[in-house]
Every structure is written in structure tokens, then in C-alpha cells.
Amino acid sequence: MKMEQGSVLIPDPCNDTLAYYGIRCLKKASSEFNINVLVSSDQVTNDNSWLDFYKCSAYIDNLFFSKYIMDSIEYLDEVIQIIENRKIDIVFPASEFGFKFVSKYREKLSKLCKLVALPSEDTLHTAFDKWKLHLFLKQHNISTPETVLLREFENVSEFNYPVLLKPIDGSGGNNIQKIDTLGKESLQLILNHSSDGYIVQEYIDGYDMGCSVLCWEGQILAYTIQQQLGVTKGFAPKIDKLKFVHDSAVLDIVTRTVNALKWTGIANLDLRYNSKNGKIHIIEINPRYWQSMMGSLSAGVNFPYLLYLLSSGIDFDLVSYQEKYYAKFSRFIKDALTGSLQYSLSDTNIKYYLSDPNSLIQILFNQIFRKKLPQKFKI
Secondary structure, eight states, rough: OOOOOOOEEOOOOOOOSHHHHHHHHHHHHHHTEEEEEEEOOOOOTTOOOHHHHHOTTTTTTTEEOSOOOOOSSHHHHHHHHHHHHHOEEEEEOSSSHHHHEEEEEEEHHTTTTOOOOOOOHHHHHHHHHHHHHHHHHHHTTOOOEEEEGGOOOOOOOOOOOOOOESSSOOOTTOEEEEEEEEEEEHHHHHHHHOTSSEEEEOOOOOOEEEEEEEEEEEEEEEEEEEOOOOOOOOSSSSEEEEEEEEHHHHHHHHHHHHHHHHHOOEEEEEEEETTOOOOOOEEEEEOSSOHHHHHHHHHTOOHHHHHHHHTTTTTOOOOOOOOOOOOOOHHHHHHHTTTOOOGGGGBBBBHHHHHHHHHHHHHHHHHHHOOOOOOOOOO
């Protein structure tokens, strides 16, 4: 029997691709989903080229623009207005901003329509806060790098170098700095940062792994494990090439982590394999959509759609995934030219962009000419 799909509201900044990935996954499951997106005024900026991309996408049925910032009561009122006027069935955040907003106002919103399955507000904040997460992991004897608050970093000479200087509340590898040795310049670099907003963390010599999960009260319902084979500058996720694998050691530490948190909903966990002792460490938990989500879809797991089913109280069978590569089109070209190609063109992101040509043209236009479309629209 064909299941009727509902009307979805996504409150989101639209300043990256996370919401778009969720939208594409929902539409992949059923073209009958009615997708509504509300952008807040603090995200409608002159340099937000991704917003132009959203405006042109064929997969968004209604794109609204609020004149209020996302965390405000006024923005909440506009969300409520859209829920009532558009007969929204479920509020479905994608980004960090969106999940924090829905979590904060979950009691009021849940009286109007369904909400995406979420962990408790305290658990969500633990995941977003790197220091709180570190304390939680240590309390439950889950392996994680040694970490101290910058304001408690009194004797810098006693810490094992290299170290990473990280903002407590940050994502995407932004504002992370590696300090290789203790010296005058590195000491000044440490002291120049706000002591309240940073941690100092042991650097683990090894390589990155990722595990994406869908859970209910600490039990994993679906997952993928991906090894990051890409190369990027700094500490941004290395997602231009992934290999989806099955790894019992990764699954074990992830299972213990989400079980201890009693996690509900989706999450993406960053892990680090220690090449010196073979241990696997939990680095971060991202309680939002993630950059490798379309790779998970390609491997066989549609996380946003499964999350929709879970949030709607609809049963689904256990979902498995293939061991395979997934890469950006630019990496495909590079691998093809260097003779290191181990996958096909169908295992890249180009198929998703080509099926949304107006948005693809807009991205190419922005990259070439750096021009922007008009920004100010109101609901």
C-alpha cells in the first residue's frame, strides 16, 4: 500500500548544504513530500551563495524568508504561522541552528505538529559542547583524547605535544589550531585565545573514521561507518573521498557511547584511530546532518527518511549498507587522471547535482562570476 507523504518544515540558515542533503534524501524516498524551508534574517547575507542555490532548487516546494533571527520568539511565531497556514505535518531541522531551535521550543511546537525524534535537551547540549562531552566520555570510561579547559591550562610545559586548540562550541573544523611544540610563539598563541571558549586537546597520531547513526533511546537502528580518504587543508572533514566499511571495533565504541547517552535521533560521530596503540577514540558528536550524508544514501542508508519514519511512529526493517567508495566529482577526475580510480562515476555526487540543473547552474555562476541574486524576500 502506498503511504501518503506529509508536509515538512525545515527551519535552517541555508548557509551550507546540510538541509539540501536532507531534502534530497526525503525526495529520493518519495517525490510527494512537500518541502518548506524558512530562512532567518541573520542568515540572509550578501555572501551566502548557498542561499542562491536553495532558491533555484527544484526540490524545495516553498522557500520562506523571516525578518527575525532564528533564536527569537518572533521567528518562532513565524514558524507557528507556517505550520498552521501550510498544514505542516512535521518540523524537521537539519543544521546545528535548526536542532537547537527545535529542541529549545519543542514543548510549544509539539502541540501543533510532529517533531523530529530528538535526544533530551541536556543530552543535545552535551553533544554540542566539546568540554561537557569529554567529561561525559571519561565518566563512562569511553576512550577519548586527553583534554583540559584553556582557563585551567596552568602549566603548559607539562602537557604532551602536539596539541589541538579547539573552540568548545564549533563545527566543521573551524578555528582549530595545531601546536606542535611548546615555544614562545606557541605559548603566545595559546594565551591570545579566550580562556572561556576553548579547550586544549591531545593530538592523536593516526587517521579519521566516521560513524553515522539513527537511534532510539540508545539503541542503534541504522548506521554506516566511513573511512575518510580525502585530503583537505586544516581540520575540516576530509569528505572528497570516502570508503564505507564494516568495522566491529568502531561499532563497539559507538554503541557504548550512544547507549550511555540514551541517544534518540540521528548523529554523526567523529573518531580517530591511534596508529601507536591501535585504540579508537571518540573525538566529537555532531547531533545534526553531516557532509557525508549523500555517501550514506549511495551506500544504501537514507538517514533522513528513516528519521522521518521513526518520528512518525512507522516501523521499518533493519537497513544494511554496501562496502563501497563515494567521492566528489572533482576527486573522481583526479583519481582518473592519476590512474588510481577504484570506483565508477555513479559513485560520485555528480548524479545528484545533474538531477537539479538550475541549482547546479547557479553554483557554477557564483563560482565563476561571484555574483548574487536578490536577497530580501518576506513571508
